[in-house]
Amino acid sequence: MEALQGTWDGEKREVSVHAVSLTQLDNGAKIPPSGWKCSQCDLTTNLWLNLTDGSILCGRRFFDGSGGNDHAVEHYRKTGYPLAVKLGTITAEGKGDVYSYAEDDMVEDPYLAEHLKHFGINVQQLQKTEKSMVELELELNRRTGEWNTLQESGTELRPLHGPALTGLNNLGNSCYINSVVQVLFRMPDFVRRYVEGAPEIFSTFPEDPAN
Numbered sequence: 001m002e003a004l005q006g007t008w009d010g011e012k013r014e015v016s017v018h019a020v021s022l023t024q025l026d027n028g029a030k031i032p033p034s035g036w037k038c039s040q041c042d043l044t045t046n047l048w049l050n051l052t053d054g055s056i057l058c059g060r061r062f063f064d065g066s067g068g069n070d071h072a073v074e075h076y077r078k079t080g081y082p083l084a085v086k087l088g089t090i091t092a093e094g095k096g097d098v099y100s101y102a103e104d105d106m107v108e109d110p111y112l113a114e115h116l117k118h119f120g121i122n123v124q125q126l127q128k129t130e131k132s133m134v135e136l137e138l139e140l141n142r143r144t145g146e147w148n149t150l151q152e153s154g155t156e157l158r159p160l161h162g163p164a165l166t167g168l169n170n171l172g173n174s175c176y177i178n179s180v181v182q183v184l185f186r187m188p189d190f191v192r193r194y195v196e197g198a199p200e201i202f203s204t205f206p207e208d209p210a211n
């Protein structure tokens, strides 16, 4: 887990292009060190502090229905204020989960401590109380029981195709594999060999192909 901190999907976070010249409004917003709530709903976890106007709003809804009510991302769509930090992930060293809506990615904000100070937050007084995005992602994958879901264990599978049946569900970090699978199944040679040829493959190959 330690090795994954500061990464997103195993990728290193880049410094946001918006960090160095970020506009911060002098609107008098002051953020207490704890006890936060979404200003649009009753959620008190999964909250994001917009670094331009100091608004506190809940995060996105995940594919399985858990998560927030999308209020932070809706705020970005209305205002264009690009950066938000997840409350509860900020450490005394001034690190935290910063998301750039404009760049559509988790990013590095080298001036995070300064940006927080604008809203009266002293990072020294903060404690990490929330799961980081990496921790959440791993937890979500575990909860989904990815292996059983992928295999559709115990279900009778029916081939389906046609309008509105394109695409594969994202089971949590499986979008990359879905795209590869869909490309493979558009290749006539692949389909001939491994789909139409499947009965022959299964009937003629030894049970333990390694030996």
Ligand SMILES: [Zn+2]
Pocket: 038, 039, 040, 041, 042, 043, 057, 058, 068, 069, 070, 071
């Ligand atoms: Zn909300």
